[in-house]
Amino acid sequence: MNLSPELFDAIIKAGAYLGAGIGMIAGFGPGIGQGYAAGKGVEAVGRQPEARADITATMLLGQAVAETTGIYSFIIALILIFRA
Amino acid sequence: MQPGPKVLAYFLGNENLPITDTLLVSWLAVILLIIFAALVKRRLKIVPGRLQAGTEILLTFIVEQIESMMPGAGRKFLPFIGTIFMFVGIAMILGIIPGLVNPAGDINAALAMALMVFFYSQYLAIKKNGVGVYIKGFFEPIFLMFPMNVLGELAKPISHSFRLFGNVIGGGIVISLLYQFAPWLFPIPLHFWFDLFMGLVQVLIFGMIAISYISVAISD
Numbered sequence: 001m002n003l004s005p006e007l008f009d010a011i012i013k014a015g016a017y018l019g020a021g022i023g024m025i026a027g028f029g030p031g032i033g034q035g036y037a038a039g040k041g042v043e044a045v046g047r048q049p050e051a052r053a054d055i056t057a058t059m060l061l062g063q064a065v066a067e068t069t070g071i072y073s074f075i076i077a078l079i080l081i082f083r084a
Numbered sequence: 085m086q087p088g089p090k091v092l093a094y095f096l097g098n099e100n101l102p103i104t105d106t107l108l109v110s111w112l113a114v115i116l117l118i119i120f121a122a123l124v125k126r127r128l129k130i131v132p133g134r135l136q137a138g139t140e141i142l143l144t145f146i147v148e149q150i151e152s153m154m155p156g157a158g159r160k161f162l163p164f165i166g167t168i169f170m171f172v173g174i175a176m177i178l179g180i181i182p183g184l185v186n187p188a189g190d191i192n193a194a195l196a197m198a199l200m201v202f203f204y205s206q207y208l209a210i211k212k213n214g215v216g217v218y219i220k221g222f223f224e225p226i227f228l229m230f231p232m233n234v235l236g237e238l239a240k241p242i243s244h245s246f247r248l249f250g251n252v253i254g255g256g257i258v259i260s261l262l263y264q265f266a267p268w269l270f271p272i273p274l275h276f277w278f279d280l281f282m283g284l285v286q287v288l289i290f291g292m293i294a295i296s297y298i299s300v301a302i303s304d
Contacts, residue, residue: 061293
């Protein structure tokens with residue numbers, strides 16, 4: 001069985017695009033984590049409305065850290081799409 | 085559609101020294117910041133004018149952010165942290181102007197700032213406790229944890245820079261996809277959302293994480 005170079009390239013590209021799409025499933029995690037942090041932030045503001053500014057700043061920082069895994073998967077997807 | 089910096093020319097014709105559009109915009113940001121500083125500095129008064137009052141509000145805000153994590157050290161770290169805040173902030177605002185690109189959408193710019201924070205925090209940790217305590221810190225709690233501690237330390241600048249870069253380039257890709265199928269109406273509010281709101285939140289987060297890395301380094 002001998003594959004032509006064009007078919008070989010097409011298989012590589014198909015694999016890379018599929019991999020990028022599957023890799024972005026990691027977007028689930030940061031979404032759940034950020035939503036949980038936002039919900040807890042709302043609860044905290046409801047309990048202590050006077051500490052609103054501090055709670056918002058801490059919540060944004062925590063959400064940014066929770067986002068890291070999503071950003072990693074996004075960068076891997078970008079590399080797969082544009083380098084394949 | 086190819087995101088990322090575009091090579092405009094080569095410095096002295098050397099293939100290894102490309103001049104990209106993000107590099108030119110970051111020089112523009114530096115020049116604008118220098119002009120702004122010179123304008124504010126030229127006539128400082130006890131009773132501030134409009135420009136001076138605005139600058140004082142901005143600097144007080146940055147000092148408050150530093151003080152919230154490192155009480156008493158706000159003025160000491162203001163030059164370093166304030167430069168990061170203002171450079172990334174002006175980079176985000178320049179990115180909205182058509183024809184200019186956001187320098188933070190280039191991994192080189194984001195990684196340069198993250199590495200600066202990384203080396204500065206390591207320097208502060210060594211200066212505070214001495215080399216012996218600094219090296220011993222990598223063998224805590226037992227010596228088997230040495231590779232984990234080194235990797236954890238090296239992952240900091242990578243996650244710090246990828247967070248800014250990924251957010252900027254992700255917003256840019258979503259906007260450029262919308263430009264392809266609905267170029268008239270939708271992209272304008274999305275520019276406000278991704279570039280202005282998310283961009284300024286990212287500025288705050290990039291600065292706050294720099295502050296927290298420095299405060300961790302000088303606390304132990």
